[in-house]
Amino acid sequence: MHPVLEVRNLAKQFQMHHLGQRLHAFDGISFTLQAGEFLLLRGPNGVGKSTLLRTLYRSYLPRAGQIWYHTEEGRIDLATAADVDIALLRRREIGFVTQFLIARPRVAAEDIVAEPLRRAGIAAPEALEEARRWLAEFGVKRDLWRAYPTTFSGGEQQKVNLARALILPQRLLLLDEPTASLDAGARAALIRRLADLKAAGVAMIGVFHHPGDVAGLIDREIELTAREVAEDVAV
Amino acid sequence: MIASPTLTLQAPQLMTTPPLLTMTGVSRRYGDVVALQDLSATVYPGEVLGIVGESGSGKSTLLRMMNLEDTPDAGDYRLALPDLPGNLFDLDRFARRMLCATRIGIVYQNPHLGLLMKHTSSGNVAERLLIAGERSFAALRGRAREALDASEFPLDRMDARPIELSGGMQQRVQLAKAIALEPALLLLDEPTTGLDVSVQALVLDTLKRLQRDRAITMVIVSHDLGVIRTMADRVMVMRRGRVVEQGLADQIFQDPQHAYTQQLVHAKL
Numbered sequence A: 001m002h003p004v005l006e007v008r009n010l011a012k013q014f015q016m017h018h019l020g021q022r023l024h025a026f027d028g029i030s031f032t033l034q035a036g037e038f039l040l041l042r043g044p045n046g047v048g049k050s051t052l053l054r055t056l057y058r059s060y061l062p063r064a065g066q067i068w069y070h071t072e073e074g075r076i077d078l079a080t081a082a083d084v085d086i087a088l089l090r091r092r093e094i095g096f097v098t099q100f101l102i103a104r105p106r107v108a109a110e111d112i113v114a115e116p117l118r119r120a121g122i123a124a125p126e127a128l129e130e131a132r133r134w135l136a137e138f139g140v141k142r143d144l145w146r147a148y149p150t151t152f153s154g155g156e157q158q159k160v161n162l163a164r165a166l167i168l169p170q171r172l173l174l175l176d177e178p179t180a181s182l183d184a185g186a187r188a189a190l191i192r193r194l195a196d197l198k199a200a201g202v203a204m205i206g207v208f209h210h211p212g213d214v215a216g217l218i219d220r221e222i223e224l225t226a227r228e229v230a231e232d233v234a235v
Numbered sequence B: 001m002i003a004s005p006t007l008t009l010q011a012p013q014l015m016t017t018p019p020l021l022t023m024t025g026v027s028r029r030y031g032d033v034v035a036l037q038d039l040s041a042t043v044y045p046g047e048v049l050g051i052v053g054e055s056g057s058g059k060s061t062l063l064r065m066m067n068l069e070d071t072p073d074a075g076d077y078r079l080a081l082p083d084l085p086g087n088l089f090d091l092d093r094f095a096r097r098m099l100c101a102t103r104i105g106i107v108y109q110n111p112h113l114g115l116l117m118k119h120t121s122s123g124n125v126a127e128r129l130l131i132a133g134e135r136s137f138a139a140l141r142g143r144a145r146e147a148l149d150a151s152e153f154p155l156d157r158m159d160a161r162p163i164e165l166s167g168g169m170q171q172r173v174q175l176a177k178a179i180a181l182e183p184a185l186l187l188l189d190e191p192t193t194g195l196d197v198s199v200q201a202l203v204l205d206t207l208k209r210l211q212r213d214r215a216i217t218m219v220i221v222s223h224d225l226g227v228i229r230t231m232a233d234r235v236m237v238m239r240r241g242r243v244v245e246q247g248l249a250d251q252i253f254q255d256p257q258h259a260y261t262q263q264l265v266h267a268k269l
Helices: A049-057 A083-092 A109-119 A124-137 A154-166 A184-199 B059-066 B093-103 B121-131 B137-150 B167-179 B197-214 B225-231 B249-254 B259-268
Strands: A005-016 A021-033 A038-042 A064-071 A074-077 A094-097 A172-176 A203-207 A220-223 B021-030 B033-043 B048-052 B074-079 B104-107 B185-189 B217-221 B234-239 B242-248
Touching (some): A005 A049, A021 A064, A049 A094, A049 A203, A083 B234, A109 A154, A109 B197, A124 A154, B059 B185, B059 B217, B121 B137, B121 B167, B217 B225, B225 B249, B242 B249, B242 B259, B249 B259
Parallel strands (some): A094 A172, A172 A203, B048 B234
Antiparallel strands (some): A005 A021, B021 B074
16 A cells, blocks of 8 residues: 655755845655554744645745655656646645635635535535535534625634635645634534544644644654754855 | 545546647747747646736737737647647638637737627627527527626626726626637636726636636736736746746745746735
8 A cells, every 4th residue: 555645855945036045944854644644743933844834735846855646546746746737636635724714805605615516526506505514513603604704804714714625535635723713613623524534544744833632633743843944045 | 415424535646637728939029029939838728827927028929829819930839629730820810710719718908909899798799609600699699698697797788888888897798708609718818907906806706707617728817916816726927028937826926936936926915
């Protein structure tokens, strides 16, 4: 059985042209992740935990190393894969959950949550019904379902965001502080959902401000240390 | 029950999607001005490609090449559609016109370029259908109505002339005309520039909805990074007739590599 993800000597730096500098984020990161495994990234603020997640998701381009993502048909290096392949993998297999909702103007909460189902070809009535079920599960009040989340509080936006991100099971989930700004009820709903996904074989990598929230789910931990954050290097 | 508690993971698959649009080595000079320089571009089915760049970077010229309104000095252009062999730049005027009318839709920033201002709105849309061979009045009217409705144009105004309509409504008529024949490719040249912010949001929302419901492949040109960020899956950054950088939209905005793109993104944020 292949792992879901095999990361080898991954490195990231930012080239900041206007400063004439390169900012080193991390290097030499290697780990393997199996289906259903939950990996916690630890370390102080600014050590590069979120940067690592974004690099795995390819929002950031790695400087060096490989990110082998295994499928039944072979493996693909996410570090160098074509943008179109990354886009399709994101649509079907690799999810990213942040604490920030990218709300679009004039799109109702339930439509935002239903969108991944619609994209997967599920008819509107069923997709909406499922979306409402998840909004309820995360404690979003019924009278907000048809409202536009652009005006919601941070916590309510986060619930919409989680419902949308977790409504379709994906093979790999990247979690960037998903519990931040959640009330206790929504946090419990989130942890229940993550446990279900884990049991179904979803592999997860997460950054949590309070790792205690997900203590029961964690299989392994990686500690990122300041050693991996080099100083600014003049170009 | 769709996703839970009976969770189903779909079998993973590697994607090898062939592009819908392929342009290679396209160059165009207007006198001493180099508009496009050895430019190549690909667009994949169902995606939205955003093209950004400052004025004069060649982005609108490129879009017009895609709409076969101009012929480059050199270059190759292919669309992976049935019955379209070879380089589209080699097609004669008649074949180009037919192809553009039936398979490619375009919305211009300036509605005067896309619409007959003194014909009715429904007539503007029906004209497209006439080119494609539709002759029955009832069918023309019905299909025009359908396209206007999909573009969220108020149907009680379908017999108003574009000249009597607001800018946002004119763009909806252009959009209806562009999608009436369900094109494989929809080209959008600054479609919301000049509209006030709330109208802009409504038009973008309509485009998003169309994209989601019909999976139309779109290429959108805009100097407004907010528009591109809202719409695009992938982004191509142009400068002086060349592509300086391209990538997934979030990567271009969060981790731009090229000095010019960094400048552009930082100017926005």
